[in-house]
Amino acid sequence: MTQSEIAIPIKHFFEVGSGANLKPIATIEEALALYHSGRSIWIDFSKVTRADLEAIAPSFGLHPLAIEDCFDEEQIPKIEDYATNTFLLFNTYKYEDTELQIGEVDIFVGDRFVVSIGFTNPTNTQCFERLEKAFALYSNNLEGKADVLLHIILDYVVDEKVAAIEALQDEMDRSEVGVLDEPSTFSHEMLMKLRRHLMNLRKSLFHEREILVKICRRDSPFISDKAIYHFRDIYDHLAKFYETTEMCRERISNLMEIYFSIQNNKMTMAANKTNQVMRRLTLITTIFMPLTLLAGIGGMSEYTMMTGVENWRMSYLVLFIVMIMVGVVNFWILKVFESKDL
Template identity: 45%
Template sequence: MADPSFYRIGRTGPAMRVASAEEALSTSEADGFAWLHYREASRDELDQLVGLLGLHALSIEDCFDDHQIPKIDEFPDNTFILFNTFLYDHGVLEVGEINLFLGQRFLVSISHLDARHRSYLDGVEKMVERGIEEARQGPSHLMHLILDQVVDQKFVAIEALEDELNGVEEALMADPASFQPAELIRFRRYLLRLRKSLFHEREILSKICRGDFPLVSKKAIYHYRDIYDHLVRFYEVTESYRDIVTSLMEMYLSMLNNQMAKAANDTNATVRRLTLITTIFMPLTLLAGIGGMSEWTMITGPRNWHISYPAFMLAMVVIGFASYRVLSRLDRNPKATRRTQLSRRWRA
């Protein structure tokens, strides 16, 4: 379990890291505030905040639920915000959560993220320790820094998803026969998760930018509008990706249908040729059967066999050739009729 970080932040100078939450909250500056940052927090640690800061117990419960949608809840003394984090690594979209409690003189950030997810939060800590101007403006400004880093990380994940989607499109165009449609289903599932998360986060920022939450200072609202613009753009991008995935799926099904139709046409052509051969040889087989019977030999007699045998063979050749010509003409007539009908429709 990673140790939490507690900061006492004033209007001037760098932030001071202290040993406990109580010490951070005991800042003597009238305009100072505390930042309590918990990584992989335990239940006991967060239960202490209920009495220390007046956080609602239900919000603490939400911090331990890994399948929450982004939301914002307002309480008498604080505002609770839940945001998602995205990480796309080795073809897998990982969705995490960061929980924020905004008060008049404090900000609490809680994350149950591994080192890859929370690297940008470590970057916020470094900015706070350097004493950058925005971090000293108040809790709502510091929360903007955190959310800005979270949203920037979303862009990295969406960009990686786009690159892999382009690769899937190229693979489909290069070799449709060996393409795995499960890839498109996986992308569609990921995009649905992104869309759902971005939709709710966009609504959260819309409410903040309207000034619905008094704990967010009016001066900070201008910064949140930039985050809102980013979320709107990301949402539109995911919508366009969904359209691309749908188009690729339709293209794959169309190519598959074309291949099946081609295979069916090849099979029909083979069956047609076999049928033609069978039809030609059916009367010949009948004649050969009759000619091979002993009764036929008895009728013709041995003296006439040298005449009847060549005549019989000639008759078989003539019948076979005539059958071929008749069947070929019957096979051509439907095709010519269809071409004539199509030509008439085109002229009309």
């Protein structure tokens, strides 16, 4: 299978034959003809319309409810068993520009067919290179094995989640540096956004892990006992991703606690500084209040009348000495009260 052979941008049709390569098919009609003749096929839609699915639904027995789920963007990962096929819904992740984009891959698997929706990307042909390597591992077991093909597809989808999870972890590392080194300029909105992304990841991974549990306990009649062992490997990956997400959520919670603790400490320090300023102002005011009273009395004409006009120099000198003594005594009393925390 070469790049030129799979240049169809939206739809891909393959015969699941023996050997390490899939055999490209030109049209959907040819693919359905091979299926009805007893061969195994894989139909992949990068983008699909309701008319596309309704056209192949009679041949594969696709249930209307499953078709409806393919166009419902609010669906969670799930697995549903029907009479002629099993329907699976998985999520894809892409983290770019601090935003987590969650996509959807819908898969129908039957005895001799696999129909996938949203698995391939017209702008990304590297997935086929990886699929070729995976097919080479099953070169002796691929013929007629739709469940083996399903494992290869799911294994690729799950492995692609690593890039988004690692990108989130890198963003968390940068946020941690910002919280610890530059808390004054760091915005806690990034922590809230990361927390929301991790919650979405956790919800998706939880349901996908449950899907693999059902597959491994042989709930689907279209997945053979021999293929179960391969799906256990996918379950291990999902379990690891789920645990990683849980640890990241705990880490985010710790970072938020650290951030708000730092902010609270800063507010406390600012409040303490304000209290110290107010305390100094209160001290100054308390010292000068009696001095203001004495200055007011000394400034009145009655004071000169009481001391005599000819004694004004001595009287004002005595007034200044008394004011200084009162100020010193007030200051000493306040310091004693402060030292005893009264």
